[in-house]
Amino acid sequence: MKQLPFLLLGALMLTACSRPATEAPVAAKPASTASVASVSSKSKAAPAFTPPAEADIPEGPLGDEIRLGRAIFTDTPTQAHDYVGNGLSCSNCHLDAGRLADSAPLWGAWGMYPQYRKKNGRVNSFGERLQGCFRFSMNGKAPPLDSDTIVALESYAWWMSKGAPNGVKLAGAGYPKQGFKPPQPPDYARGATVYAKDCALCHGDDGQGQQVNGRNVFPPLWGPQSFNWGAGMHELDNAAAFIKANMPLSRGGTLSDQDAWDVAMYMDAHERPQDPRYAGDVAATRAKYHDTPMSLYGTTVNGHLLGSGAAK
Known part of the structure; x- marks a missing residue:
């Protein structure tokens, strides 16, 4: 398959990172009522x-x-x-x-x-x-x-949601994607550097996270135990926005915009479980469900066709 432009040649480290089970919850604004x-x-x-x-x-x-x-x-x-x-x-x-x-x-x-x-x-x-x-x-x-x-x-x-207005988008809803663009096209190699520096401590060099007593304290970011190719987090803009706002855990907002996009690319350029809508052909699945520059599914990164099967 023809390889997509350099813009897609990285993989987002969709740091879908949960707080450890032993860590105190992130403090919400104090309130007894909404x-x-x-x-x-x-x-x-x-x-x-x-x-x-x-x-x-x-x-x-x-x-x-x-x-x-x-x-x-x-x-x-x-x-x-x-x-x-x-x-x-x-x-x-x-x-x-x-x-x-x-x-x-x-x-x-x-x-x-x-x-x-x-x-x-x-x-x-x-x-x-x-x-x-x-x-x-x-x-x-x-x-x-x-x-x-x-x-x-x-x-x-x-x-x-008690007390929130219906049909009104609230500040802080979703991930902060509006106007969030990388200064340069996301880059896999730069993302690998960011990952090693800011992500591997929690998620592991292999991206498989960490477990205690069989329960994730830091989730896997790719591989068989991660989200599949149909999840929203496999899309670069979702992952980059989440990472920028929330990662590294407890230090959200400390990565540059470029670093967030690069590490998102690094993560999302790794294999994960197949899209459940897959009907036997990667190219057809991309054309029907992933026809966006934000998805790396069906593109070739480092010589591997993403979506064709698990690869490290």
């Missing part, structure tokens, strides 16, 4: 939002369901083992149990659904969006919409 900052009608700035404190989860059956959702979110392989295909948890990419701004917090997503998603060409409910996470990021299978797993996760997201 709050939304008022914004002038003339202002184009997105409103700020502070999610409710964990201590405010109510007692009773509803609170039990919310707490179950939080448990699934922070330890997905244990709590939703029937639906996962790797060792990742939701909180590996949505930090601080889905609370942290600029790491796709739950409170920034709940109020934006239902919405049309180009990824599957139809309007999705929030539950369907969660199903996609299991299929792609967890490399597993979608829990039924009426399953305990989906209902608990929806309950947790609903509670986390």
Whole structure:
């Protein structure tokens, strides 16, 4: 296959890095109740939002369901083992149990659904969006919409978002991608240098992360236990924005824009599990699902056709 231009010749270190299980959670803004900052009608700035404190989860059956959702979110392989295909948890990419701004917090997503998603060409409910996470990021299978797993996760997201306006994009929602461009095209070799300096300590020289008692404290970034080629984190802009805002862990914002793009390229130029939409042909799968310069799937990097099978 024809190799793409140098812009795509690197691989993003999609540092989908979770906080270690033994580390204290990232502190959220102190609040006993959710709050939304008022914004002038003339202002184009997105409103700020502070999610409710964990201590405010109510007692009773509803609170039990919310707490179950939080448990699934922070330890997905244990709590939703029937639906996962790797060792990742939701909180590996949505930090601080889905609370942290600029790491796709739950409170920034709940109020934006239902919405049309180009990824599957139809309007999705929030539950369907969660199903996609299991299929792609967890490399597993979608829990039924009426399953305990989906209902608990929806309950947790609903509670986390109490007080937030519906249909309004909040400051800190998603990953901060707007206007985030690399000064130079991302470069694999530069990314390898950044990875060795700023990422390997946690994620390992081989990108396979670290485990304690069989549980990820730092997640694998590529290989058979990482997210698959259908996950949003395999796209360079998503990975670079996440890395810039959140990595290295507890030192988000310290990498330069160029370093974030380069290391994202380095990570995403490694093999990972196949896109579950694959129908036997890498080129056809790229043409149908990955026809964007942000995806390295179906391109050749260092002599290897990405998507053709696991390679170190």
